[in-house]
Amino acid sequence: MSNVDQYMQRALDLARRAEGRTRPNPPVGALVVWQGQVIGEGFHLRAGEAHAEIHALHQAAERTNGADLYVTLEPCSHQGRTGPCVEAVISAGIRRVFIGCRDPNPQVAGRGVTRLQQAGIEVIEGVLENECRWLIGPFARHITTGLPLVILKAAISLDGRTATAGGDSQWISNEASRAQVHEIRNRVDAIMVGVGTVERDDPSLTTRLAGQDGRDAVRVVVDSCLRLPENARLLHLTSAAPTVIATTNQAPYGKIRRLRDAGVRVLVLPEREGRVDLHALLAALGGMDLQSILLEGGATLNGEFLRSRLIDRVMLFIAPRLIGGDGKGLFAGAGAPLLSAAASITNLRVGRFGDDIFYE
Ligand code: AOF
Numbered sequence: 001m002s003n004v005d006q007y008m009q010r011a012l013d014l015a016r017r018a019e020g021r022t023r024p025n026p027p028v029g030a031l032v033v034w035q036g037q038v039i040g041e042g043f044h045l046r047a048g049e050a051h052a053e054i055h056a057l058h059q060a061a062e063r064t065n066g067a068d069l070y071v072t073l074e075p076c077s078h079q080g081r082t083g084p085c086v087e088a089v090i091s092a093g094i095r096r097v098f099i100g101c102r103d104p105n106p107q108v109a110g111r112g113v114t115r116l117q118q119a120g121i122e123v124i125e126g127v128l129e130n131e132c133r134w135l136i137g138p139f140a141r142h143i144t145t146g147l148p149l150v151i152l153k154a155a156i157s158l159d160g161r162t163a164t165a166g167g168d169s170q171w172i173s174n175e176a177s178r179a180q181v182h183e184i185r186n187r188v189d190a191i192m193v194g195v196g197t198v199e200r201d202d203p204s205l206t207t208r209l210a211g212q213d214g215r216d217a218v219r220v221v222v223d224s225c226l227r228l229p230e231n232a233r234l235l236h237l238t239s240a241a242p243t244v245i246a247t248t249n250q251a252p253y254g255k256i257r258r259l260r261d262a263g264v265r266v267l268v269l270p271e272r273e274g275r276v277d278l279h280a281l282l283a284a285l286g287g288m289d290l291q292s293i294l295l296e297g298g299a300t301l302n303g304e305f306l307r308s309r310l311i312d313r314v315m316l317f318i319a320p321r322l323i324g325g326d327g328k329g330l331f332a333g334a335g336a337p338l339l340s341a342a343a344s345i346t347n348l349r350v351g352r353f354g355d356d357i358f359y360e
């Protein structure tokens with residue numbers, strides 16, 4: 001890795017510290033470097049507060065003149081809740097700016113780069129661009145379409161089963177993989193399941209990290225007829241994040257009212273073939289400023305998402321077990337009629353947690 005890449009890598013690491021906490025803003029990290037020495041570091045903590053560059057420039061104090069700035073995202077050129085950062089960069093006397101990727105926000109989209117260049121600053125674009133773009137994937141989707149990015153997460157056996165024929169599913173993946181799930185939950189805005197999963201597993205869908213503070217994502221249950229048991233665990237949690245139930249007009253009104261009175265957010269959405277219309281659901285969640293959704297099943301909801309082509313990323317933990325028989329698959333429904341119609345995955349990344357393979 002070149003020095004330039006190493007500095008950007010550090011900026012990315014900083015940005016990731018606030019991943020899942022910045023909505024509707026992107027996570028961003030920045031570094032000020034002077035003669036090979038890091039003199040300022042910063043990241044965007046949450047919307048409404050200072051941007052990454054401002055924190056880094058602040059830390060570098062009066063030594064910014066002639067220094068380089070590394071930032072994972074193009075500095076903003078507009079006045080939002082804060083900013084514009086480009087003016088702060090120019091007044092600080094920064095000599096060169098290294099940028100990971102351009103800001104997809106239509107209010108910026110290259111104007112930040114242009115403004116810096118006009119001020120005589122050298123701009124080097126595209127440093128670790130793929131990583132920087134990947135990090136702001138949810139923000140990019142949301143700012144350009146109003147919709148959140150959907151990430152399917154599941155633990156499966158080597159033969160692609162999520163449970164035995166009798167429904168036994170605890171646990172397919174190992175402990176390290178299951179701990180990683182909580183790291184992932186800690187970085188997404190919402191977790192979504194179908195009502196069948198709630199009936200079967202009664203999950204809490206909270207974030208439980210070993211030895212550090214996690215933050216819960218918003219919990220979303222898709223439940224077209226509102227058959228959710230009123231004693232379900234996720235309705236009775238102490239959590240800063242709300243539980244949202246997505247239903248349709250098929251829901252009994254009295255039950256909607258009781259849930260709402262208990263502080264549950266019930267969305268009554270249009271239906272498609274008797275089920276919650278998933279486009280309408282994503283639009284509603286995007287309207288709540290949720291940028292990323294972790295889809296945690298089960299097979300019915302996963303199958304609907306696959307059929308609607310609404311899955312953007314997958315995170316699969318593949319355990320070295322063979323279940324066989326009529327064990328449950330990841331997706332219910334007819335599936336692709338021919339291989340040519342199967343969804344194909346690009347940008348593969350493969351890792352390991354113990355003997356489990358992690359496939360993203
Ligand atoms: C940056 N650095 O660290 C971030 C940026 O309302 P505001 O002022 O917080 O502006 C939000 C917009 O600024 C957001 O939509 C995105 O375009 C950009 N985010 N820009 O220069 C940062 N977080």
Ligand code: ZN
Pocket residue numbers: 051075076077083084085086
């Ligand atoms: Zn800014």
